[in-house]
Amino acid sequence: MARARRLALTSIAAVALLLGSAGVAQAAPGATVRTEGGPLKVRSGPSRSGVIVGTLPNGASLTVVCQQNGQQITGVVRTTTAWDKLGDGRFVSDAYVNRPGPAPAACAVAASAWVRPTDAAIWGGFRTPRNPHHDGVDLGAQRNSPVRAAAAGIVVTAECNVSPTHSCDVDGSPALAGCGWYVEVRHPDSTVTRYCHLIRRPQVNVGQPVAGGQVLGFAGTSGNSSAPHLHFEVHTGYPAVSANAVDPVPFMAAHGAPLG
Numbered sequence: 001m002a003r004a005r006r007l008a009l010t011s012i013a014a015v016a017l018l019l020g021s022a023g024v025a026q027a028a029p030g031a032t033v034r035t036e037g038g039p040l041k042v043r044s045g046p047s048r049s050g051v052i053v054g055t056l057p058n059g060a061s062l063t064v065v066c067q068q069n070g071q072q073i074t075g076v077v078r079t080t081t082a083w084d085k086l087g088d089g090r091f092v093s094d095a096y097v098n099r100p101g102p103a104p105a106a107c108a109v110a111a112s113a114w115v116r117p118t119d120a121a122i123w124g125g126f127r128t129p130r131n132p133h134h135d136g137v138d139l140g141a142q143r144n145s146p147v148r149a150a151a152a153g154i155v156v157t158a159e160c161n162v163s164p165t166h167s168c169d170v171d172g173s174p175a176l177a178g179c180g181w182y183v184e185v186r187h188p189d190s191t192v193t194r195y196c197h198l199i200r201r202p203q204v205n206v207g208q209p210v211a212g213g214q215v216l217g218f219a220g221t222s223g224n225s226s227a228p229h230l231h232f233e234v235h236t237g238y239p240a241v242s243a244n245a246v247d248p249v250p251f252m253a254a255h256g257a258p259l260g
């Protein structure tokens with residue numbers, strides 16, 4: 001009788017162990033660091049702007065919990081925007097990771113409610129007859145007013161875009177092309193939102209997770225712009241290109257955060 005009970009307890013413990021291991025993300029089997037010889041930097045976030053928090057020697061095996069999109073890196077193994085999240089929450093670029101099996105699953109980024117990126121009137125619409133290539137809406141945000149992420153996501157762009165060569169730290173003009181200082185956020189379903197003409201370098205870096213409503217930067221008139229405002233775009237896929245731009249007015253209304 002005692003022996004039977006002990007056996008039963010043993011099998012319960014084994015079942016519990018199996019359930020326990022099934023409950024955590026499966027690590028990619030046999031992943032190893034492959035560099036040109038030097039150590040691989042481990043960073044606090046999925047970007048070269050992340051703080052270096054350690055290194056892994058060439059050839060070291062590593063446990064990847066999941067992958068997150070961040071800064072594109074050209075490494076020894078591949079060119080990729082994928083960063084591998086390690087068990088301790090730190091990141092290495094997947095460009096330097098060799099593995100025999102498939103890529104690990106994407107890290108979960110919690111979806112959030114949508115919010116207005118700025119509280120301002122609509123000055124200009126999406127692809128109007130007068131401006132058929134206008135892939136977003138212009139919101140009359142005052143200079144230095146906060147520009148917020150329309151929903152949670154990962155920052156995929158935070159840079160100065162202007163041509164011909166010109167500073168984004170001064171007022172732009174209609175004679176220039178480009179978004180000026182701008183940010184793009186990739187949301188969990190790969191919707192991308194774009195925020196243009198910021199007054200100075202954005203408050204966020206590529207690879208940084210942001211919450212819905214988090215301040216990305218401040219409104220200005222850098223790049224192709226004649227007065228302070230926020231040019232806001234919504235794209236239904238990543239990367240954001242003209243072909244996947246949609247009218248932000250019905251999109252935001254359908255997501256409970258009407259513009260204007």
Ligand SMILES: [Zn+2]
Pocket residue numbers: 124134136137138231232
């Ligand atoms: Zn515009």
